[in-house]
Amino acid sequence: MSKLPLNRRHVLAGLGATLATPALMGRAHAAEVTLRLHHFLPAVAPMHNEVFLPWAAKLAEESDGAIEVQIFPAMQLGGKPPQLADQVRKGVADIAWALPTYTTGRYPVAETMGLPFMAKDAEETSVALFKLMEEFGEGEFRGMKPLAFWSHDGGKLHMRDAPVRTAADLQGKKIRSPNAGMGELLTALGAETVFFPVTEMVVGLSNGVIDGCCLPYEVVPPFKLHELTKSSSEAAAGARGLYANTNALLMNERTYESLSDDLRKLIDDNSGLELSRHMGKVTHESFEAAGRELVEETGNEIVEIDAAEIATWKEAAEPVYANWIARLDEAGHDGTAILARVNELLDQGA
Incomplete structure (x- = not known):
């Protein structure tokens, strides 16, 4: 298991190669749509640098510049972390990283994975969580399109x-x-x-x-x-x-539906089970290992x-x-x- 953070090239490769469709070929490089992604951690956080930035770059590359994702860390669009899902639903942000456990009882199926001892390594737990939401979570995030569900390693x-x-x-x-x-x-x-x-x-x-x-x-x-x-x-x-808290990457449903067919497909191709698996895998192999190593080096x-x-x-x-x-x-x-x-x-x- 590597203890080194994944660099941008490795993360882009890990997200998988998706060939541009004919409808995406030859687009002008000026963005047709700008999506604002909001989250609560500072810009130095591994998730910001090693997942969200490469994901945004991949969408821009595969859409030939038609999709631009602007990322706002540390609640720069205002509000508090428990409000992130509502910000997506209301259109304050187009996409957000939300923790359902911050609003206990509101998203009970998703929160189930946060119960004690419902955690293995982050990749396994993330896959299980995504499948659980497919089977039982329909309609839980009304007004939003879930792009990924993932989990961290056990607390x-x-x-x-x-x-x-x-x-x-x-x-x-x-x-x-x-x-x-x-x-x-x-x-x-x-x-x-x-x-x-x-x-x-x-x-x-x-x-x-x-x-x-x-x-x-x-x-x-x-x-x-x-x-x-x-x-x-x-x-x-x-x-x-x-334990392992549930994480959700959510998109405003109206924004998603307003996209052209080819751009919606591009979003679909870069979300879902494989994005959830990838986020869990990077969390386990890179983020968790680096954090533990820092604790050891400090002498704790x-x-x-x-x-x-x-x-x-x-x-x-x-x-x-x-x-x-x-x-x-x-x-x-x-x-x-x-x-x-x-x-x-x-x-x-x-």
Whole structure:
């Protein structure tokens, strides 16, 4: 597994080669359509540089310049991260990277993959998530066209001081939870949980409002998490990760429908299952590895939560699953079937 970030040429190749259709040949190089892509992380974030920029370049190249994607990182178009999906639906942005878990209960099928222990490596989880949404998520993002669904690697517990080896180490600790499901589990294990967007986490760690957070290693570099914490705890090798939040790349449906047939096809050819797989693969092989390496180089302690301890945490998560099944049922879904399908897809692998 390479620990080096993928360069632009490699990422473009990884997205796959799509030949220009006759309708795209000979277009003028002036853009016919400009799409604004909005997201919440700073421009130094790996996802911005190693996925979104190459993706935008690929659309421009294959459309012979007819499509221009302008990328606005760090909420430059205004608003807060939980508002990104609504910004796409309302047309404030044409495309956005949104986290359904920031609006708990609104996109319950997509949020299911954020439950505790519903994570393998990012590529496998991303493929499972995309297939789950194909089967159960129709209509969940009304007014929007999902372009990709992906996941990060399993989250780790990053602490300001001593590492977490057992639930006893969580007693009374204030932890920033990544979503509602993990918040329920951490509370059951004895922690005091809070939730706010990842963009506000630095302040919380710096001023001691929180003792730690639950995040993948990929978030370490852009937020200098290695400088704010002294230890990281990860699930035993071979076990499922603690959690993995759902990510969605969404496009305004009206904007998509307004495109010419050939440009819509070009968008289709550069989205869907393979884009989801690619985003998960790059996240796992490049972003996660680079973040962990930075933690190691800083000299922070990395510990493994052993399999027996993880087993007790999974037992503690049973009420979390039951609550989520009830929530899915209330939303008109078959919650039991969805949870069973998630586990089946994860067990099948990518």
